[in-house]
Amino acid sequence: MEETRLAVYGVTGFVVLVTLVSGPLVGAVDLTQEPRGCTAQIGSGTADVSVESLPDSATISKGQFGAETYYLEVPDGSVRATNVSGQPILSYTISIPELSRSAGPTLFLCTHQSARQQLSIQRLTIDESELDADSYDASLTLLLRGDGEEITVREQSITVEVQR
Template identity: 40%
Template structure:
């Protein structure tokens, strides 16, 4: 009877190891990465940026938190080399809040893009005005430098 216990135990151990490591081995991604974000160059034309209709809207599902809402900023991307990046920010200095979104541009040659601010939530206790001054900025990162391509002073209206 002991003749088969050792081989059976070994077979059971190997089976458990194979099952346990199977998903782990399959989860390893061996694909090559593309160029680093911001490494490259591009020509960007800004079509429009939201200067009106940018609002802080109160949530509808009981939290009472305010959320930044804005129409998209529109730009056209041409002559993309590598993987330059766009950074889109709406800064509300009096609330100490900046909504930032980043977009990689590799493979976007000739594309018209709509940029939106990153979703943020603001506690209702922080909102004490009907409107806030803000700065909307679009930046391009090419290699080791970043440059502003658009800066606009905007007013953000508070919606109840």
């Protein structure tokens, strides 16, 4: 019984000691890890961005189960970001002026990330009553923002086909 009590007091004492030594009052030991994410200010820095692939077209197709909802689907693209400094912003957007719609992701580039970046636009819902043509002209835009500058990496026109 005495050994059990001694073990409990020993473990409790150790936990209290480590808590005090590493706590904010004493701070003699830091048991935390350095943050692994980007620590630079968002929108600072720059990068060299080259386009590997961007889609030539997109589709608007009808939803399932007789729904009157259509979905804009854009194939994925990819870029290569090298010589990244700071944390520049890369935005990828599809814009369809006739439908007053635009969508796309924003990526925050970091030095520790892979150079190859996947560009994916989530499905966008469009009501059937908005669709009065079989195809629409759209533009894909890839912008790099950093250090107060905005650089158009690529802007290209594509056709969006409506599949009824």
